Amino acid sequence: MSRSDVLVDADWAEAHIGDPGVVIVEVDEDTSAYDKGHIPTAIKLDWKKDLQDPVRRDFVDKTGFESLLSERGISNDDTVLLYGGNNNWFAAYAYWYFTLYGHDKVLLLDGGRKKWELDSRELTTDVPERPRTSYTASEQDASLRALRDEVVAAIGQRNLVDVRSPDEFTGRLLAPAHLPQEQAQRAGHIPTARNVPWSKAANEDGTFRPDDELRSLYESEAGLDFGRDTIAYCRIGERSAHTWFVLHELLGLPNVKNYDGSWTEYGSLVGVPIELGEAR
Amino acid sequence: MSTPDGCGAPAGGISVSAASGTFGGQAVVEGRVVHDGAPVASGYARLLGTGDEFVAEVPLGDDGGFRFFAAPGSWTLRVLAPGGLRAERSVQADYGQVTKVDVAI
Numbered sequence: 001m002s003r004s005d006v007l008v009d010a011d012w013a014e015a016h017i018g019d020p021g022v023v024i025v026e027v028d029e030d031t032s033a034y035d036k037g038h039i040p041t042a043i044k045l046d047w048k049k050d051l052q053d054p055v056r057r058d059f060v061d062k063t064g065f066e067s068l069l070s071e072r073g074i075s076n077d078d079t080v081l082l083y084g085g086n087n088n089w090f091a092a093y094a095y096w097y098f099t100l101y102g103h104d105k106v107l108l109l110d111g112g113r114k115k116w117e118l119d120s121r122e123l124t125t126d127v128p129e130r131p132r133t134s135y136t137a138s139e140q141d142a143s144l145r146a147l148r149d150e151v152v153a154a155i156g157q158r159n160l161v162d163v164r165s166p167d168e169f170t171g172r173l174l175a176p177a178h179l180p181q182e183q184a185q186r187a188g189h190i191p192t193a194r195n196v197p198w199s200k201a202a203n204e205d206g207t208f209r210p211d212d213e214l215r216s217l218y219e220s221e222a223g224l225d226f227g228r229d230t231i232a233y234c235r236i237g238e239r240s241a242h243t244w245f246v247l248h249e250l251l252g253l254p255n256v257k258n259y260d261g262s263w264t265e266y267g268s269l270v271g272v273p274i275e276l277g278e279a280r
Numbered sequence: 281m282s283t284p285d286g287c288g289a290p291a292g293g294i295s296v297s298a299a300s301g302t303f304g305g306q307a308v309v310e311g312r313v314v315h316d317g318a319p320v321a322s323g324y325a326r327l328l329g330t331g332d333e334f335v336a337e338v339p340l341g342d343d344g345g346f347r348f349f350a351a352p353g354s355w356t357l358r359v360l361a362p363g364g365l366r367a368e369r370s371v372q373a374d375y376g377q378v379t380k381v382d383v384a385i
Contacts, residue, residue, distance in 0.1 A: 033339065085339060086337070087337065114324060114339075117322055117323075117362060118324075118360060118361075118362050119362070120362045120363070165329070165333065165334065165335050165336075166329065166333055167329060167335065167351065172351050173335075173350075173351055175349075176335070176336045197333070197334060199333075199334035200334075204326075204360065205360075
């Protein structure tokens with residue numbers, strides 16, 4: 001797998017608007033951006049309403065994923081092109097879901113919604129109608145998802161990459177700075193984790209940095225051992241999906257998992273070790 | 281106040297024209313971005329920490345507004361908008377204060 005198999009630029013997207021085999025999907029937490037204007041022919045997925053379990057703390061299961069994609073008119077054979085706001089955080093998270101459930105052809109739009117907007121490319125409020133399909137998902141690929149016990153066992157054993165901002169890593173902030181800071185869980189990070197903020201993998205316009213710079217960022221600067229397995233985490237698992245995309249999809253590292261429970265789970269567990277301050 | 285409880289910025293931006301000052305002990309940095317006297321409704325505000333470290337980013341609201349919940353200290357605010365427009369300001373935040381930063385680009 002190479003970069004061009006998983007990542008396309010805005011020119012590619014523009015050239016494939018209306019292509020019957022390509023479904024463009026905007027993924028956001030707050031879909032009001034889609035409602036104000038989106039890439040022509042794009043449908044929307046609401047990260048919370050569509051992709052999270054409404055009761056349990058978990059994401060949509062296999063059956064739910066199948067019904068969602070069938071209802072939105074996505075077929076197993078379609079090439080799904082994902083993009084979104086927040087520098088593609090939620091689009092990368094959705095990319096991880098599609099991969100987890102075995103979708104064959106899934107792509108991420110480099111730079112996402114921001115780059116598209118900053119380029120002043122066309123946005124529309126027209127909502128496409130797609131006929132219903134009968135989508136079949138695979139069982140979740142457990143090699144891509146880390147759960148809490150595996151994370152605790154990985155302390156000192158695997159690469160743990162905390163992709164939150166340095167202030168969240170050290171315990172100065174409990175959440176990204178566009179959110180109120182009232183969360184109740186403990187601050188800090190998982191012992192032995194390296195802090196490589198997701199933002200270091202992206203340019204200011206939201207596009208990904210070149211492969212050689214990314215490799216150097218994680219290997220030389222952060223000291224990750226690329227021979228070891230890796231778990232990435234953040235606060236709720238979407239920024240770490242962005243880093244999972246970099247490590248697993250762009251750089252092709254074989255054993256990289258996203259810990260979607262992330263700090264909101266780990267920082268609320270009773271009795272697990274936590275470190276404050278800089279990485280040790 | 282409408283704020284997502286996940287990690288995402290309010291994608292449609294926020295309106296700071298509505299009454300603020302109800303954020304308790306939060307260290308709020310907020311303002312509006314204008315160009316030629318008109319609100320910049322399509323663009324982004326980023327908050328940067330020490331060493332230009334990215335902290336957060338929000339899309340501008342219909343009134344050009346943005347709002348961050350920071351921590352006490354010095355921050356850099358950077359604004360990006362279509363047409364290559366950009367601007368940068370230094371800001372100080374503190375708990376219980378709403379620091380207003382209006383930016384003309």
